């Protein structure tokens with residue numbers, strides 16, 4: 745069973761606690777974060793939100809997916825876009841195929857968004873998987889075509905959440921943060937590094953990103969493991 749031939753590709757999936765256990769403390773924390781973001785929505789139009797962090801493994805995909813679920817639960821027609829074209833996890837997390845998605849749309853002008861968008865299984869939540877890994881993710885995200893796709897999708901959804909790569913390593917999240925209505929920075933206990941965080945903040949400031957706040961993502965094996973939100977930056 746465990747011989748060389750049985751080698752399987754490891755799939756990274758994130759925990760959808762807001763689907764699996766809606767009454768849990770962690771789900772409640774995601775709803776609290778939603779409420780905080782909704783306050784920011786009163787002051788200004790907030791239709792596109794970028795989720796990033798300074799470095800890898802800080803909980804960007806977990807946060808973006810669970811936030812997307814609680815916004816859909818609140819009645820907003822929500823689209824979660826896996827814009828981490830380098831290390832996508834969203835399709836697998838919702839048990840969807842990643843065969844076609846954002847990269848397909850970006851490469852093929854004749855492809856249409858509605859053909860790539862999948863029903864998440866959660867009421868009110870749709871998913872645009874990343875699609876096959878392209879050779880030039882940053883250029884693709886910075887392209888006019890990307891701006892056109894987002895503008896078109898804004899006509900069909902109340903809220904679009906972008907799961908992004910870490911902002912310090914590659915420029916993808918900075919590109920999207922510059923264009924999005926709001927950006928959320930995820931910080932993970934025991935993983936985030938102070939210098940990287942300072943750099944992340946500077947990179948966001950450089951493009952005048954509207955940083956809505958920081959989500960503090962709790963430690964693994966911690967009973968209170970979950971997320972809390974710090975408003976403002």
Ligand SMILES: Nc1ncnc2c1ncn2[C@@H]1O[C@H](COP(=O)(O)OP(=O)(O)OP(=O)(O)O)[C@@H](O)[C@H]1O
Nearest residue numbers: 758759800801802803804805806962963964969970
């Ligand atoms: N609060 C938490 N408690 C326990 N495990 C967590 C927590 N947040 C994230 N994880 C786990 O840590 C790993 C990384 O999380 P996730 O994929 O959401 O991070 P990421 O920032 O998107 O990573 P990447 O930089 O690879 O995109 C996953 O296995 C996830 O299930």
Ligand SMILES: [Mg+2]
Nearest residue numbers: 804805828833
């Ligand atoms: Mg991720």
